[in-house]
């Protein structure tokens with residue numbers, strides 16, 4: 001079902017970033033090509049080395065290398081992908097997306113992407129429930145982005161409530177369901 005699909009994953013600086021290693025692994029097992037973009041903050045939560053090894057591609061964060069002038073084309077990345085998954089998506093990145101801010105590679109790529117975008121919010125329950133965040137998530141929905149519901153459960157803060165990142169298996173199931181629906185429609 002997912003064999004040969006090109007999946008771009010954007011990782012932001014939330015505590016659930018460790019779960020993205022499993023998502024990458026599952027997608028590779030399904031035969032996907034995977035590229036990963038990380039925000040600077042995401043690197044505090046999971047190393048680029050882990051995600052580069054699992055995805056079999058270098059992890060991208062910077063617009064360019066000051067040492068040799070080579071640069072990463074957000075436009076090419078946005079065109080390359082069949083699907084862009086942003087997971088975990090922090091309140092910060094969701095807010096920037098809702099407002100069209102373009103101050104890192106993940107955001108410029110999102111603005112350039114022509115493919116379907118799936119966003120998996122992940123944050124503390126009170127952050128997720130805040131009107132500012134709700135409004136920003138609604139704005140992303142109005143742009144046509146698919147929001148992966150943040151289930152309830154135990155949060156890293158010690159509180160219990162909504163805000164956990166969707167589990168890796170569930171994320172992959174959603175991606176499969178999306179491509180199988182698309183296939184049926186195009187038959």
Ligand SMILES: Cc1cc2nc3c(=O)[nH]c(=O)nc-3n(C[C@H](O)[C@H](O)[C@H](O)COP(=O)(O)O)c2cc1C
Nearest residue numbers: 012013014015016039041042090091092093122123
């Ligand atoms: C230990 C720790 C855990 C955090 N977890 C989250 C989180 O789960 N969700 C979130 O929205 N922000 C979280 N933050 C705050 C973000 O790291 C912060 O807003 C950062 O600016 C996000 O940057 P980015 O969106 O560019 O990756 C956490 C911060 C710390 C120190």
